[in-house]
Amino acid sequence: MPAPLPSTDELMASVHRYYPTGIDPDQQHESYFPDPQHEPYLASPEWHRFCDLWERVMRLEVLPRWDEFRAALKKALPDCTFWDTTVPRSDGCRRIRIILVPPGTPPGQPEYTEVVGLVSILAPVYSLYEAYSRRKSDGNYTQPRIRWLFSDQTAPYARVLAEHIEEYFDCCPLPPEVGRIQVPDVKSLGNVYFGQQTLFELLLTEDLQ
């Protein structure tokens, strides 16, 4: 059973706790050789709190059962390859990719289907999506095609992933109607404009790939 969804006000409060209000990090740098340590965004208490939180996440003090969760998932889905693409400070979530090829498959396969799980570190919410990419003629891969509805091929994996996330982290899926709510006064360091970021992008990620 998923945990109850926090109210929108609670989600907004978590966002404002970790992203500075009213500071656009993309405002032009004044000096010729700007000093990153003296930029208003990077000097704000919210940013320091965000960095501290990430350090605690990487020391497994936040979401402490992450490694256990990965081991259990590996056991439950032995025919898949796993990729933990958590990048500290770049998103508001930890990310796990389930690649539907057996472990030890050589790289360079013609196509890859993945089920991706995002687990927020800022609020007890998560989200899942499907990513598909194909090898191009030059040997590189197409941009992943993102889908929120799972095909017959990926649905069983998505179900196992959702069950594990709910069991280990006591959180609930972020519904699209809540995820779409815009937060007008904050911005992450991602590639969006100030005032246009949504709760989904701030609590999870704006970089779906």
Place this chain on the structure above:
Amino acid sequence: MTPMARKQRRGRSLVLVLLVTGALFCASRAEGLPPFGSPPFYFVAGEITPDHFDFREMIPHTGPEDEPGGWREACVYARMRNIKTQQSAICDFQPGVPIVTAKKNRITVRDAKNIAARAANRAARTILGGGTPPGIACVPFRELMAKLMQDDGIPGAKVRRCDGKVPPIYFDPER
């Protein structure tokens, strides 16, 4: 119509055509857009090199050799200048690359540097050459640079604003 009148009329329409083209040309100049038919790369000063990307290991690659994982990041503060309009701005960007991926085995630092430099130059030419003033070019620049790196052999690459945790390298084509 006499031959004289026809000649006058042709003259008048020629003046009209010149006026319209002139107005269009001035309008495009005023907004900083390149005139029609010019190659976009002509407008961007300088060329960033692989050595501007000092990739640091943020997450080591542990575990089995072929298991995907690991992360490297570099940070660049670059002055972007459109040499036609002489507008310029400083844009910072922090490319991040995985160390081992499932689709492409190991991504060496050398690969990451080369691919990042190529992507940055192409993204700058496309965004600035498309007429975006340098002051507001950073967000679309980073977005395009990330896509170009992913297309160029680094699945999972990210580019975002520098977060102060990686020492910056400064790039200014005029210094």
